[in-house]
Amino acid sequence: MATENRRGDKPSSEKMAQMERNAYLRARGVDPSLPMQLDIWPNDMRAIPNDYARSALFMVRGRGEERATMQGAVLFHVDKAVTVTYTGIELRAEDDQLVWQQIIHYARELPLGEPVTFSTGQILADIGWKNNGAYYQKVRNCIERLKANSVRVSNVRLGRGVGVSLIARYEFDKETASGSSGALYTVWIDPDLMVFFAGQNYTRVAWVGYRELSPVARRLHDYIASHKAPYPLPLQTFHLMCGSRCSSERKWTQMVKKACLEVQGAGLVKSAWVDSGRVVIER
Secondary structure: OOOOOOOOOOOOHHHHHHHHHHHHHHHOOOOOOOOOOOOOOOOOEEEEEHHHHOEOOEEOOOOOOOOOEEEEEEEOEOOOOOEEEEEEEOEEOOOHHHHHHHHHHHHOOOOOOOOEEEEHHHHHHHHOOOOOHHHHHHHHHHHHHHHOEEEEEEOOOOOOOEEEOOOOEEEEOOOOOOOOOOOEEEEEOOHHHHHHHHHHOEEEEEHHHHHOOOHHHHHHHHHHHOOOOOOOEEHHHHHHHHOOOOOOHHHHHHHHHHHHHHHHHOOOOOEEEEEOOEEEEEO
């Protein structure tokens, strides 16, 4: 006697995850049955998900320090209820963060998953970097690292954890003979990234001032801008958020004091200063 096959009676874990994700998106005004597109923020702004802005995803390390290769590493997040797990080559605020934010800026013009095309010369100009061979290679290295990773975020808000590669796929044409514009890149962004932007759970930054900041000041601004009313930030907490290897408390304090002056001087905050081992911010 044949046995009835009941496979499919109970949704698979993958199906359940998709159902929960879709419910999360609908609750935040996104119809998952339609092509998903990021908000069209102003051209002088850039964006970063709050869960990335408040974590050690983009680290601050010395330029001479070798980048670590991580496998399932749990990165620091200022909110203990959020877990960020990373696999790939270490990403840094000095370059990978800027390249990724600029690519996301291009991608906002199209539904996620559609190809986004730009030249090396274009992205260098938009980031404010020099247009030469060394920076062509810097962009390529950043794009390779942004592709070869997995970022998994788990928290109560998202329900099940969501894992994506910061760039789902990319292609490039060889550099032009003149070298004037460099390689032509085509990049695809995973539509699942929408869960980190849905419901305004991301931060906009004023690009020109932001991109000119030092890595420490940029990460400080990430913390400030991603909170409506930022609490004073303990220096040790900020040290962890930056993934810094600075072992001198005195040196780290001086670096943060300089970062406070930078974000204030750029007009990104009214004032910021270090007091009793904490960064105090006045928006």
